Amino acid sequence: MPVITFANTKGGAGKTTAVLLLSTELARLGYRVTILDSDPQRWITRWYETSDAPDNLKVIPYINASNIQTHLRDNKPDTDYFIVDLPGASSPLMAVAIGLSDHILVPIQGCAMDAKGGAQVLELLRYLEDKGGIRIDHSVVLSRVNSMVTTRALSAVKALLAERRVRVLDTPIIERSAYRDIFDYGGSLHGMDPERVSNLDKAKENAEMFAQEVLRLVPMRKAANAGQTAGSAVRSAA
Ligand SMILES: Nc1ncnc2c1ncn2[C@@H]1O[C@H](COP(=O)(O)OP(=O)(O)OP(=O)(O)O)[C@@H](O)[C@H]1O
Ligand SMILES: [Mg+2]
Incomplete structure (x- = not known):
């Protein structure tokens, strides 16, 4: 069961929104999803408490550096995908969560390429690889992209990240009012009017x-290859 963590130390990059979109979509496809909510705002937990969430999706609040590994272990038997929502600040949890993850997704707003928070996460990942020989697969997802933005502008952003050897998902998350409304209405996009x-x-x-x-990048079998990823190595040692 892969662990996918959304990280960007900059507040408002779109982590929580992306976590909810991915999780509700995976649940709709039939996967058993456990969201680990460490966002101090607890948006996802509040959404969960007021939503008629599907049976195959659960949310665990108050995740921190000391309890994340226990929650991963305890929920492993009935989870296909763990999705971790990190706070918008650098914290001890970020390093621990990254070490336990199979894939890190870094939401970066398409219009703010120099977003420091995203760069901090990417630098930490590069440091782990260069100094520790630990490679944790990761990708940038362009978030809150204006639907009117030209393909050319997006291509330029992607080219810049490619130059830095950073993978960028082909699908940007577009700025949509539905993605805000889902937190007010509860449920999923598919239950909206x-x-x-x-x-x-x-x-x-x-x-x-x-x-x-994301499913293509992080298929379920990937985490089953013990020792293939930093995440599985740490978990099997636990
Ligand atoms: N794709 C989107 N379309 C519309 N609104 C969005 C989108 N992504 C994020 N938002 C809005 O932007 C704000 C910040 O988004 P979000 O809470 O997802 O960011 P975050 O990275 O989790 O922030 P924090 O670091 O504070 O936890 C919210 O009001 C959210 O509704
Ligand atoms: Mg958040």
């Missing part, structure tokens, strides 16, 4: 493509 939420179809399509791309 298209009469009340603008561009709901496009929002659904974007979330589906994002989840499909």
